Amino acid sequence: MADQSVSQIFSAIADTAPAVRAALPGRRVEYGGENPSGESQLAADVYADSLFKDRLEQVDAVGTYFSEEEESAVAVGDGSLTVAIDPLDGSSNLKSNNALGTIVSVYDEPLPASGDSLIAAGYVLYGPITTMVVAHDGVVTESVLTDGNQEVVKDDLTLPSEPTIYGFGGRIPDWTPEFTEYAREIESEFKLRYGGSMVGDVNQVLTYGGIFSYPAVKSAPDGKLRTQFEAHPMAYIVEAAGGKSSDGTQSILDRTPTEVHERTPVHLGNDELIDRLESSL
Numbered sequence: 001m002a003d004q005s006v007s008q009i010f011s012a013i014a015d016t017a018p019a020v021r022a023a024l025p026g027r028r029v030e031y032g033g034e035n036p037s038g039e040s041q042l043a044a045d046v047y048a049d050s051l052f053k054d055r056l057e058q059v060d061a062v063g064t065y066f067s068e069e070e071e072s073a074v075a076v077g078d079g080s081l082t083v084a085i086d087p088l089d090g091s092s093n094l095k096s097n098n099a100l101g102t103i104v105s106v107y108d109e110p111l112p113a114s115g116d117s118l119i120a121a122g123y124v125l126y127g128p129i130t131t132m133v134v135a136h137d138g139v140v141t142e143s144v145l146t147d148g149n150q151e152v153v154k155d156d157l158t159l160p161s162e163p164t165i166y167g168f169g170g171r172i173p174d175w176t177p178e179f180t181e182y183a184r185e186i187e188s189e190f191k192l193r194y195g196g197s198m199v200g201d202v203n204q205v206l207t208y209g210g211i212f213s214y215p216a217v218k219s220a221p222d223g224k225l226r227t228q229f230e231a232h233p234m235a236y237i238v239e240a241a242g243g244k245s246s247d248g249t250q251s252i253l254d255r256t257p258t259e260v261h262e263r264t265p266v267h268l269g270n271d272e273l274i275d276r277l278e279s280s281l
């Protein structure tokens with residue numbers, strides 16, 4: 001039953017992705033409002049949110065829709081599942097025409113919820129091609145999405161065992177001394193790949209092996225990324241692919257936010273690099 005619900009949810013996401021992509025060119029402008037995290041919204045953020053909500057409302061298993069762009073939960077049916085979504089991730093990249101994503105979490109509890117309540121998570125990457133990565137039951141698959149078509153290209157995606165890249169967010173002068181020291185070591189060993197969209201950056205870690213961090217910074221001790229909409233789902237995917245997640249001290253999946261839009265420091269990647277990070281912090 002859960003399997004069927006998960007596959008219906010991600011079919012709905014795959015069906016909607018081409019329309020989201022097609023809507024981007026005309027929506028690179030400010031919408032005029034702010035989201036609950038206090039960030040200004042682009043027309044594309046708001047439009048992608050409405051497209052996903054309308055489509056997920058048609059999936060019987062979904063009872064509640066909760067978006068990074070909306071203050072509170074929206075009741076969309078009688079189903080028992082909650083879908084949390086970052087409709088457009090990395091939306092500041094729209095101005096410079098760089099990678100964007102959509103992040104999707106499927107919880108079997110109302111939010112706020114711990115990462116243990118996730119039954120599946122996935123993302124769409126709007127790069128030169130559109131791909132979708134989904135984690136469920138410990139297996140991660142990658143598909144290529146074209147209009148109306150979903151072709152699985154990897155049916156058991158795992159993190160490469162030899163890491164080669166890293167990508168760290170935040171301004172260097174704003175990093176803590178402990179994170180700066182760790183970063184200096186990592187910089188001397190690996191190649192920098194940072195694009196400013198969590199989906200794009202984590203997808204590179206899943207492809208090449210390495211570490212992505214958006215750490216706690218001096219001006220924002222909880223970091224930038226939101227637990228329910230960004231950190232939990234990406235941690236679930238990376239852990240299912242054989243890697244590790246950390247908020248600096250524990251798996252991100254062990255965090256239960258007290259408020260749905262709450263933020264957390266995020267570190268995702270190969271075991272060895274996350275272990276080293278936890279000992280440095």
Ligand SMILES: O=P(O)(O)OC[C@H]1O[C@](O)(COP(=O)(O)O)[C@@H](O)[C@@H]1O
Pocket residue numbers: 039086088089090091092169170196197198199214224
């Ligand atoms: O611009 P910065 O500080 O590098 O932040 C980039 C981070 O912020 C985000 O863009 C936040 O996501 P949204 O675009 O959904 O708000 C992440 O995708 C990315 O990892």
Ligand SMILES: [Mg+2]
Pocket residue numbers: 086088089090198230
């Ligand atoms: Mg985001």
Ligand SMILES: [Mg+2]
Pocket residue numbers: 045068086087088089090091
């Ligand atoms: Mg967003």
